[in-house]
Amino acid sequence: xxxxxxxxxxxxxxxxxxxxxxxxxxxxxxxxxxxxxxxxxxxxxxxxxxxxxxxxxxxxxxxxxxxxxxxxxxxxxxxxxxxxxxxxxxxxxxxxxxxxxxxxxx
Numbered sequence: 001x002x003x004x005x006x007x008x009x010x011x012x013x014x015x016x017x018x019x020x021x022x023x024x025x026x027x028x029x030x031x032x033x034x035x036x037x038x039x040x041x042x043x044x045x046x047x048x049x050x051x052x053x054x055x056x057x058x059x060x061x062x063x064x065x066x067x068x069x070x071x072x073x074x075x076x077x078x079x080x081x082x083x084x085x086x087x088x089x090x091x092x093x094x095x096x097x098x099x100x101x102x103x104x105x106x
Contacts, residue, residue: 051101058095061087 008018023038029061035045068079079087 051105054094054097054101058091058098061091061094065091 006018009021010018013021035042063081065084067073068083070089071078
């Protein structure tokens with residue numbers, strides 16, 4: 001695998017060659033196993049994660065549109081009118097979906 005941000009990564013590397021990579025795998029396994037021992041249902045955990053993503057998606061879309069329109073950040077690559085229209089429609093759709101999700105859950 002390609003080296004990214006100073007990390008060697010890949011299961012083909014030995015532990016001594018890719019310590020951060022293997023440590024992150026070990027921590028993930030420990031957290032996953034501890035959830036099982038604590039009685040957390042993996043299906044419910046996935047459901048709650050999906051709900052969290054659905055609620056945060058409109059906020060992220062607003063941030064992406066804002067950054068895409070910022071000339072200081074994007075310079076000559078700012079959003080076109082079509083990108084802003086499609087982004088706005090996506091924002092409306094995701095906001096409506098989030099509101100509907102909250103409405104039907106509670």
